[in-house]
Every structure is written in C-alpha cells, then in structure tokens.
Amino acid sequence: MRGGRGSSQLYDVPAEGYEELYGREQEEKYVEIFRRIGVKNGWRVLDVGCGILLLLRFLRKIGFRGLYVGMDIDEERLRYGKKYIDPMSDIVVADAHKPPFRPKTFHISTIITVIHLLRLDALREIADKTEAIMVTTLLKKRMDLGEALEEILGMLGKTLRLQSEGSDEIYLTMLETGSLKCRMEGLG
Numbered sequence: 325m326r327g328g329r330g331s332s333q334l335y336d337v338p339a340e341g342y343e344e345l346y347g348r349e350q351e352e353k354y355v356e357i358f359r360r361i362g363v364k365n366g367w368r369v370l371d372v373g374c375g376i377l378l379l380l381r382f383l384r385k386i387g388f389r390g391l392y393v394g395m396d397i398d399e400e401r402l403r404y405g406k407k408y409i410d411p412m413s414d415i416v417v418a419d420a421h422k423p424p425f426r427p428k429t430f431h432i433s434t435i436i437t438v439i440h441l442l443r444l445d446a447l448r449e450i451a452d453k454t455e456a457i458m459v460t461t462l463l464k465k466r467m468d469l470g471e472a473l474e475e476i477l478g479m480l481g482k483t484l485r486l487q488s489e490g491s492d493e494i495y496l497t498m499l500e501t502g503s504l505k506c507r508m509e510g511l512g
Contacts, residue, residue: 339376339404346437347378353436353494354382356486357459360496365389367431372396372420372450373438377405380413393430395423421446425453434459437492440466444476451480451499462493 337345363369363383367390371379374394383392392413396402402415409415418424420435420442433454435447440463451458458480462473470493477483477497486494 339401342376342401343378349491350378350437351382353461353492354379357434357436357494357496358383358386360484360486361432361457361459363388363390363432367391368429369393370395370423370425370430370433370450370453372423372433372435373441374415375401375405377408377413377415379434379436380405380408384410393425395420421449423449423453427452428455429453431455432457432459436461437463439473440469444469444472447473447476447480451497454499456499458497458499460495460497462495464492467493 363386365388367388369379369383369388369390369392371377371392371394374380374396375398377394380392380394389412394402394405394413394415395418396415397417397419399417402417406415416424420438430453433450435442435450436459439447439460447458447460458477460473460477462470473495474483474485477495481497481499483495483497486496
C-alpha cells in the first residue's frame with residue numbers, strides 16, 4: 325500500500341487466488357479478534373487494506389449489520405471484492421497513509437495482514453480516524469517490525485498483544501481518545 329505500486333508488487337497471488345490460499349488463515353484471525361472485542365450493529369468498521377473483502381464477509385456471517393468501509397490502494401482487488409458490497413458497506417480506493425475520512429469516523433479500524441506494506445507512521449493517521457479500537461496484525465515472518473510497532477501502538481493507547489503459536493501477532497489497541505465501552509479481555 326505504498327503510494328501507487330501495482331498489485332503485482334504488493335501481493336504474491338492474484339485476487340482470484342487469494343481466498344483459496346489465505347482465506348482460512350484470515351478467518352482464524354477474525355474469529356480470535358472478534359471473540360475478544362465483540363462487535364455491535366451500530367458500530368462503524370474501517371478495514372484498511374481490505375483486499376477482496378474477506379472481513380466484510382466474515383462480519384456479515386456472524387450477524388454484524390453495522391457500517392463497513394473497506395479501503396485499499398489496489399483497484400484490482402477492490403473490483404474483485406465489489407460483488408460483496410451491500411447497502412451497509414462501501415469501498416474506497418485510498419492510501420492508508422492519507423485516509424480520506426474525518427477524525428473519529430469509525431469505532432473500529434482493522435489493519436490485518438497489511439502493516440508490513442506500510443510506513444508505521446500510517447498508524448497515527450488511521451488512529452485519528454478511529455474512535456475506540458484499532459486492530460493490527462503482524463505477519464510472523466515480519467517480526468522484525470514488532471518492537472517499533474509496539475512502541476507506536478503504545479503511544480496511541482493501551483495495547484494487548486495476543487500470541488498464538490505459529491501464527492501472526494494480533495494487537496488490540498484501546499485508543500486513548502476512545503469513549504466507547506468495549507468488551508475486551510485484558511483491556512479497559
């Protein structure tokens with residue numbers, strides 16, 4: 325998601341094959357994340373680096389009917405995922421370093437399996453658009469970014485790091501400005 329690179333430079337597999345290769349792994353992360361934080365139908369969710377809208381499909385499957393906005397710089401992936409858009413969802417072509425939203429527009433922002441493609445300062449921009457919770461995952465093969473990521477997240481709010489053997493790290497950050505009451509084990 326660094327300014328203007330084509331999808332062939334960002335991803336190791338085309339949009340059509342992403343779900344087959346990584347769909348199950350992504351869903352396992354979603355289950356763990358939303359088991360911890362829950363989700364209410366009145367909430368607004370921003371999915372940074374949404375790709376083919378796997379998170380939207382998961383949220384609808386678990387009964388979430390709130391607003392979902394997927395944001396990605398890769399138009400090919402968004403075109404592929406567009407078929408899943410419903411009246412309470414939308415997609416935006418935008419760079420995560422300059423999200424085109426007003427401050428505190430979203431209750432939850434997710435940055436799942438994409439932080440390694442961004443400059444870490446994008447986290448501040450995304451946090452500015454988020455009222456309460458920011459969810460970030462870090463690929464297990466990119467743990468070299470872990471210390472810097474934890475430092476930035478720690479400046480943004482109280483962060484719980486979830487570790488699971490052989491899987492990506494999951495960080496749940498309750499933003500300092502967040503006023504929303506959330507059900508989060510270990511946070512609050």
